[in-house]
Amino acid sequence: MIHTSETMYKYLRPDKTFPHVWCPGCGIGIVMGALVRAIERTGFTKDEIVLVSGIGCSGRMSTYLDFNTLHTTHGRALSFATGIKLANPKLNIIVVMGDGDATAIGGNHLIHSCRRNIDLTALIVNNNIYGMTGGQYSPTTPMEHKASTAQYGSIEKPFDICKLVEACGASFVARSTTYHAKMLDALLYRAIDKKGFSVVEAMSQCPVQYGRRNKKGSPVDMMMWFKNNSISNPAFKKIPSGEVGEQFPVGILVDLDEPDYLERYRQIVKKAGDDRL
Amino acid sequence: MKKYKDIVLHGNEACALGALAAGMRFFAGYPITPSTEIAEFLSVELPKIGGTFIQMEDEISSMGAIIGASLAGVKSMTATSGPGFSLMQENLGFASMAEIPCVLVNVMRGGPSTGMPTRPSQGDVMQSRWGTHGPHPIIVLSPQSVLECYTLTIHAFNLAEKYRSPVIMLMDGLVGHMWENVQLPEKIEVIDRPEPSVPPDWYNPYDDLPGGEIVPLVPFGDGYRYHVTGMVHDKSGFPTLVHEEVEQCLDKLIYKIKNNLHDIIRIEEYMLEDADICIVAHGSVARSAREAVNIARSEGLKVGLLRPITLWPFPRFHLENISKRVKLFVVPEMNYGQVYGEVLKSCPKRAVRVTRVDGELITPAQIMEKIEGTAL
Numbered sequence: 001m002i003h004t005s006e007t008m009y010k011y012l013r014p015d016k017t018f019p020h021v022w023c024p025g026c027g028i029g030i031v032m033g034a035l036v037r038a039i040e041r042t043g044f045t046k047d048e049i050v051l052v053s054g055i056g057c058s059g060r061m062s063t064y065l066d067f068n069t070l071h072t073t074h075g076r077a078l079s080f081a082t083g084i085k086l087a088n089p090k091l092n093i094i095v096v097m098g099d100g101d102a103t104a105i106g107g108n109h110l111i112h113s114c115r116r117n118i119d120l121t122a123l124i125v126n127n128n129i130y131g132m133t134g135g136q137y138s139p140t141t142p143m144e145h146k147a148s149t150a151q152y153g154s155i156e157k158p159f160d161i162c163k164l165v166e167a168c169g170a171s172f173v174a175r176s177t178t179y180h181a182k183m184l185d186a187l188l189y190r191a192i193d194k195k196g197f198s199v200v201e202a203m204s205q206c207p208v209q210y211g212r213r214n215k216k217g218s219p220v221d222m223m224m225w226f227k228n229n230s231i232s233n234p235a236f237k238k239i240p241s242g243e244v245g246e247q248f249p250v251g252i253l254v255d256l257d258e259p260d261y262l263e264r265y266r267q268i269v270k271k272a273g274d275d276r277l
Numbered sequence: 278m279k280k281y282k283d284i285v286l287h288g289n290e291a292c293a294l295g296a297l298a299a300g301m302r303f304f305a306g307y308p309i310t311p312s313t314e315i316a317e318f319l320s321v322e323l324p325k326i327g328g329t330f331i332q333m334e335d336e337i338s339s340m341g342a343i344i345g346a347s348l349a350g351v352k353s354m355t356a357t358s359g360p361g362f363s364l365m366q367e368n369l370g371f372a373s374m375a376e377i378p379c380v381l382v383n384v385m386r387g388g389p390s391t392g393m394p395t396r397p398s399q400g401d402v403m404q405s406r407w408g409t410h411g412p413h414p415i416i417v418l419s420p421q422s423v424l425e426c427y428t429l430t431i432h433a434f435n436l437a438e439k440y441r442s443p444v445i446m447l448m449d450g451l452v453g454h455m456w457e458n459v460q461l462p463e464k465i466e467v468i469d470r471p472e473p474s475v476p477p478d479w480y481n482p483y484d485d486l487p488g489g490e491i492v493p494l495v496p497f498g499d500g501y502r503y504h505v506t507g508m509v510h511d512k513s514g515f516p517t518l519v520h521e522e523v524e525q526c527l528d529k530l531i532y533k534i535k536n537n538l539h540d541i542i543r544i545e546e547y548m549l550e551d552a553d554i555c556i557v558a559h560g561s562v563a564r565s566a567r568e569a570v571n572i573a574r575s576e577g578l579k580v581g582l583l584r585p586i587t588l589w590p591f592p593r594f595h596l597e598n599i600s601k602r603v604k605l606f607v608v609p610e611m612n613y614g615q616v617y618g619e620v621l622k623s624c625p626k627r628a629v630r631v632t633r634v635d636g637e638l639i640t641p642a643q644i645m646e647k648i649e650g651t652a653l
Contacts, residue, residue, distance in 0.1 A: 016515050047500050063504060068497035071506035073371050079338035083345025084497060086329045087303050091498050112334040272324035
């Protein structure tokens, strides 16, 4: 049996980068733990993994883990990752983004990465808020919820990240929460293993910037809310749409087997070669 | 690939060929006139030789992708024009800060904004220097002919690898869209990324080595795990706010270029030895300026030409030396006077400008008019 703490320690950069920047009660550490356990399960060496991140609270994850790590510009992590993957397809690339990073400033790159079906794993940590800049509303802040730039409540319809990426053609789409940490391990393992563009949404609590403003209680209360409102995907599908309320599906939502970008590009190389003859 | 030895070539095509000759095997771009031929040409040629071409969703991601590819050990390039260049600026700053070699071609068109999509301009001289934020060095090259589109692109890759820096090929739309008969050189010098001289445990990607030697950038996946960030970092690459380390990080960026000006700066002088008047011009305007020198000489006027091939770092010392000999500088440009400002900064002597922003080339006659109209 693997002890979590030992596994974690193996992948951290304890002498260089700690203490970390995350607030007490933040869920990103749980997500990072799940990611490490998933990578351990794949059997890949540290050198075979590249961890790319954007800017924001979750973007700092690349600093703490001992892989080839790249902390990019805000919203652009997927572009950098695309270049790395195409230049060296042997590398397994995991891209960690927050909800603002992935769906606001990086929204264009997200939808086109899905469409292109480039073989990357996108881990989107969704805490419904811009944490690092002080709690401004993000594209996933629920309607009427408060943020430092939505003191009267947000009036924008939030994105459902999983539905968005599904519509754009991602090969693998899954959702879990910090309450369902073990499920998150398993989903991340599947996502890394999966050829093509995979998206895992990890719903995470932000007790300081989001929870406090919206009276969501302690970090434990917020995780209990995840527990009480999540529902397995098959069961979720049976609920009549008018009765869904705040409930959301977790688990694997999309799992397609389609040729990825590199496979298609190899066809181009073949064609281009034939032209020369 | 077809043989391109003695052939009529297009400036943009020559630039793409130069990139291939330099070993570029990854191109990411977004179509924009007048740079599109570079992407079109490479979309055909790169797959034939095991390289990768990708058309990204925008210019921002194109710049990000070439940085990623370079980090994975492949020489990479993107090409764009004014508005696209503006979008690339943030990631260009990242490449500069994280010291990632790559080449960015900007085929300039009239601006601001959408400006004149098919008409040439030299309006991005300052954008190429100061478009991104913060203190940073940059290397910018300006070709004047189709042949130079080829040779200077190779040189751009060599400088990028040697100095671990983004390098900008600043072509005006006229040079990019020009057709000329060229003889491509048989022998070219290509600089590749050096191997690291230390084992992984000793490797610090941002080390300050004695003598200003630059640490080789080891591709991701080669067993040298390190962290790359756009934040101010210490020598191992991790973010820092320690005063001495911040200063060390930024100083190093500046001085790796500043201490090698003699190697980086290329200029061309034409009939300057006995000149009273020095024309300073680059790109396609330098061709008109050269003709103006010929005309002036035939009229008995002592006029010469200084052509900065390296636009940034600006050849200030050359200019200062020349200013001791000449009485007047004439600076023709397809903008309102961006290089002119640099000339004034370098030489408090008299300088006049010849400007044109209507998308037409500056003619030798227009330069002559200024020379004849300015009393010495």
